[in-house]
Amino acid sequence: MINALGLVEVIGYVAAIEACDVCLKSANVHLVGIDKVGSGIVTVSVTGDVGAVKSAVESAQISVSRIGSLRSTHVIPRLHQDVVEALFKKEESKENFIEEDTTQIKINEEILLKEDLEKEIESEVLNNELENTNENMNEEINENNTNEDKDNLSKMSVKELKTLIKKLDNSITHKNLNSLRKEDLIDMVEKFNREDK
DSSP, X not given: OOOEEEEEEEESXXXXXXXXXXXXXXXXXXXXXXXXXXXXXXXXEEEEOHHHHHHHHHHHHXXXXXXXXXXXXXXXXXXXXXXXXXXIIHHHHHHHHHHHHHHHHHHHHHHHHHHHHHHHHHHHHHXXXXXXXXXXXXXXXXXXXXXXXXXXXXXXXXXXXXXXXXXXXXXXXXXXXXXXXXXXXXXXXXXXXXXXX
């Protein structure tokens, strides 16, 4: 519980540090804060027992007066609970809000990282499925083309097959071609077609 509040108002931050140091060294008080008011005015706040706060503020007043930057001092004994709450609970609620806000930011970052990871995995799965689908389609197309080629080749006459083979590879002699059956000629054309691909 806060018994008394001591305030030392000075001009300049150096004088505020001097007042703070003297207050803490001269009596059993606790530093509440160093607040920049504006226009170079800084207020040092200390708390503790009424006698300790009065002694600390008087010591600070003498010390800062030597520097020439003292503006005013004041001691409030037996501080009312509503004033304590107004002055000190706001600080705690701000800290709690900052802690909660920081925690929420961390949670949001973790959620975003998890979502990104899930999207990446989903994308990889889709890419793999697409590759597999493309491979399967290519195999089906090749198989269909092969079946169509076979059907077309089987409809051709032996003479047409021999002419086609000569076009594909002119190093084959007529004598070699004449010795082959129609199925052998079809196999040879298919072999040339596979090599072309």
